[in-house]
Amino acid sequence: QAALTQPASVSGSPGQSITISCTGTSSDVGAYNYVTWYQQHPGKVPKLIIYDVFNRPSGVSSRFSGSKSGNTASLTISGLQAEDEADYYCISYTTSSTYVFGTGTEVTVL
Amino acid sequence: QVQLQESGPGLVKPSQTLSLTCTVSGASISSGSQHWSWIRQPAGKALEWIGRVFPSGRTDCSPSLRSRVTLSIDTSKSHFSLELSSVTAADTALYYCARGAPIGPGSGWYEDNWGRGTLVTVSS
Numbered sequence: 410q411a412a413l414t415q416p417a418s419v420s421g422s423p424g425q426s427i428t429i430s431c432t433g434t435s436s437d438v439g440a441y442n443y444v445t446w447y448q449q450h451p452g453k454v455p456k457l458i459i460y461d462v463f464n465r466p467s468g469v470s471s472r473f474s475g476s477k478s479g480n481t482a483s484l485t486i487s488g489l490q491a492e493d494e495a496d497y498y499c500i501s502y503t504t505s506s507t508y509v510f511g512t513g514t515e516v517t518v519l
Numbered sequence: 520q521v522q523l524q525e526s527g528p529g530l531v532k533p534s535q536t537l538s539l540t541c542t543v544s545g546a547s548i549s550s551g552s553q554h555w556s557w558i559r560q561p562a563g564k565a566l567e568w569i570g571r572v573f574p575s576g577r578t579d580c581s582p583s584l585r586s587r588v589t590l591s592i593d594t595s596k597s598h599f600s601l602e603l604s605s606v607t608a609a610d611t612a613l614y615y616c617a618r619g620a621p622i623g624p625g626s627g628w629y630e631d632n633w634g635r636g637t638l639v640t641v642s643s
Contacts, residue, residue, distance in 0.1 A: 410581075410582055410583075412565065412567075441627070442627075443627035445627070445629045447566070449566075454615070454633045454634075454635060454636065455566065455630075455633065457622070457629060457630070457631055460622045460623075460626060460627065460629050461622070461623075461626050461627055464622070464623060464626065466622055466631075498565065498566050500566075500568065500629075502627055505579075505582070506579045507568065507570075507579050507580070507581055507582070508568040508571075509568060509581075510558075510565060510566045510567060510568055511565070512565050513564075513565040513566070
């Protein structure tokens with residue numbers, strides 16, 4: 410199974426909204442609503458920020474939202490803040506009972 | 520609070536077997552509503568899912584690594600393990616262990632608790 414495809418980098422100014430895409434296939438992203446997003450700051454452990462496509466764990470800012478259409482999931486960060494500068498990874502459950510990560514996206518706050 | 524701690528050699532020679540153990544505290548490793556995962560990340564690169572083991576001993580592995588990976592669990596010692604055979608420099612990475620569990624009612628199972636990771640370098 411190939412890694413899910415994400416843009417290598419996305420940038421935006423403080424206060425703006427950005428969207429990160431995560432494209433897979435009908436065997437992973439398109440198969441179930443089991444897509445998760447992780448945020449990883451340099452040198453840190455990944456932090457779960459969205460699960461089941463659009464749900465937020467308690468304590469995660471409402472500025473983070475998720476969606477999915479067909480084989481592509483998306484993460485939107487609204488009201489971009491300096492602290493959002495990090496790497497973001499999607500991960501999807503697959504029809505083979507395995508998981509596959511995305512290629513990762515570096516978010517830069519200009 | 521669940522805590523996970525990876526342990527094992529930081530240096531492995533090419534063609535040898537990488538062996539790591541993850542010790543779990545703060546949760547029962549034998550509880551059915553969770554699985555125990557291995558994820559790795561080469562320096563400056565993306566996360567890669569390696570596989571998971573259930574308390575029952577059932578395992579699922581990434582197809583790209585399946586032929587070289589052995590996952591096991593020892594509930595009596597509250598730890599689970601990864602063995603990766605025939606390693607090459609491409610296996611040099613930070614290896615994380617993590618717990619996967621439902622985040623909410625009826626949700627999928629996701630890694631919500633991670634170890635700090637252990638760096639494994641493959642070099643002669």
